[in-house]
Amino acid sequence: MESIISTSRCFALAAKVKTLGCLVAAALLLASCASKPPVSLVTPVAKPLPLKPLQHQEPVRGVWLTTVSRLDWPPVASVNISNAASRIRQQQAALKHKLDNLKSLGINTVFFQVKPDGTALWASKILPWSDTLTGKIGADPGYDPLQFMLDEAHKRGIKVHAWFNPYRVSTNTKPSTVAELNRTLSDRPPSVFVLHRDWIRTSGERFVLDPGIPEVRDWITSIVAEVVSRYAVDGVQFDDYFYTETPASRINDSETFQQYGQGFAAKADWRRNNTEQLIEQVSRTIKQLKPEVEFGVSPAGVWRNRSFDPAGSDTRGAAAYDESFADTRKWVQQGLLDYIAPQLYWPFARDAARYDVLAKWWADVVRPTHTRLYIGVALYKVGEFSKKEPDWTINGGVPELKKQLDLNESLPQINGTILFREDHLNQPQTQEAVRYLRSRWGN
Structure with a gap:
């Protein structure tokens, strides 16, 4: 989930810079002469939402618990246990141990x-x-991990966001992965x-x-609807993987x-519209199924850099x-999210993307809205x-x-902090920080 500092974007958007160069310069000049916030080149000015009293909510002290590649859970060794009952016991015991530890940390x-x-x-x-x-796609694990997580977390007073x-369909394109995906054809349900x-x-x-x-x-x-309608989740979150490309591997969606891009002069604008439609x-x-369930997104920490847009952050990320x-x-601005949790994965001293610069920028973005901000x-x-x-x-x-925590708590627009990711709480190099978190957040 890390957003990597990059200058490659300068090459990818060079043509746009040439055509917008004068416009950007003029907009920056106007912004510097005015007391009003700078106007974006790409996003229309949003009409401020009418203020309404927010329900009191405890600040979020959260953690991401990753299952892809078994990074945080379940234990890698548990998959090799041939006895199903033993495997289930080990996976469930590991999850309960993690939740006990998280509870003690606050x-x-x-x-x-x-x-x-x-x-x-x-x-x-x-x-x-x-x-x-x-270890096998489609194999029934013998229990429902989401239901188990909900039962155990709620028992400890911990909320769960799905x-x-x-x-993402797979983490690689190896022939063995293709073969395993193809073998699901006879399963119910098969892989997409x-x-x-x-x-x-x-x-x-x-x-x-x-x-x-x-x-x-x-x-x-429909997948999100299935979870929200059937499980007592407290929230739903999408991460930052929307259009995920690398310079060497672009999505071939020409x-x-x-077929679907009529009305859009540029593919980039069409892509952004696709993502917005999904959100x-x-x-x-x-909201139709369960209005009380929160919906949020955890995007890359930089929306746009000020060098590309007067309304962007003073960053180069x-x-x-x-x-x-x-x-x-x-x-x-449109009120599509209950919360946004930008990934501000840099220290105060990282000049290209300073933590404090971005935290304050996001605080300004949510200020006139009802969207909560978690960092x-x-x-x-x-x-x-x-x-x-x-x-x-x-x-x-x-x-x-x-x-970072001091700044988060000093800005009223910031409603919480989320740590990436859970297993790093258990690593030797983080133990001084974990002790500090326990003294600050713990019961």
């Missing part, structure tokens, strides 16, 4: 990855069972890979769904654009608007040596972590 919300790819960690009628549980990766092969594209050495196909967006919405559709569906085709600022913090960097970000290793990373 964590009150877990963002649990229930759809890591094209598979499910619940008893779905749409997706096959995840191979993270048994975290979805909307478009074999059920709708025409929806599948390749990007970044992964199989992904093509978001430009309306039926794909409907299908994703035919899709030709709006999912948001509306959740990979931008969600330009690289993931996600106009995250607009979603907030994603890079626990995974704590204690890890980095030439560009040495602050993460000074005194175990505690001073940097303290500055």
Whole structure:
């Protein structure tokens, strides 16, 4: 989920810079002379929503619990246990142990990855069972992990948000993965890979769904609806993987654009509209089913850089608007989200994307709206040596972590902090920071 600082975007958008150069300069000049906030080049001025009293809500102290590639859970060794009852006991015991630890740290919300790819960690009628549980796609694990998580977390007073990766079908394109996906054809349900092969594209050495196909967006919405209608989840979250490309592996959606892109001069604008349609559709569906269930997105921390847009942040980072085709600022302005949780995975001293600059920028974005703001913090960097970000290793990373939490609590628009990710709470290099978190947040 890390947003990587990048200058490659300069090459990708060079043509746009040339055509917009004078306009950007003029807009920046006007912005510097006015007291009003700068006007975006791409997002219309949003009419402020009428203020209404917000219900008192405890600040979120959250953590992402990842299941893709078994990064946080379930235990890798559990998959090799041949006895089903023993495997279930080990997986459930590991999850309860994690929840006990999170409770002692003062964590009150877990963002649990229930759809890591094209598979499910619940008893779905749409997706096959995840191979993270048994080692085989479609194999019944013998229990319902999402229901177990909900029961155990709620018992401890911890909320659970079901975290979805909307478009990833697989984490690689190996022949063995293709063969395993093809073997699900006789399963009920089979993988989308074999059920709708025409929806599948390749990007970044992964199989992904093509978001430009309306039926794909409907299908994703139906998956969210299944979870919200059948389980007592407290929220639903999408991560930052919308259009995920690398320079060497672009999504080949030219035919899709030709078929569905009427009215759009540029493919980039069409892509952003596709993503927005998905967000709006999912948001509306959740509110129709259970209005009390929160819907949020955790995007890359930079919406746009000020060098490209006067309304952007004073940063030089990979931008969600330009690289993931996600106009995250607009979603907030339109009231499509209950919360937004940008991933601000940099220290105060990282000049290209300063933590404080971005936190304050996002606070300004949500200020006139009803959207709550939670900040994603890079626990995974704590204690890890980095030439560009040495602050993460000074005194175990505690001073940097303290500055970030202090800032979050000092800005009234910031309603919480989410740590990425759970297993890093158990690593030797983070233990000074974990002790600090326990003293600050713990019961």
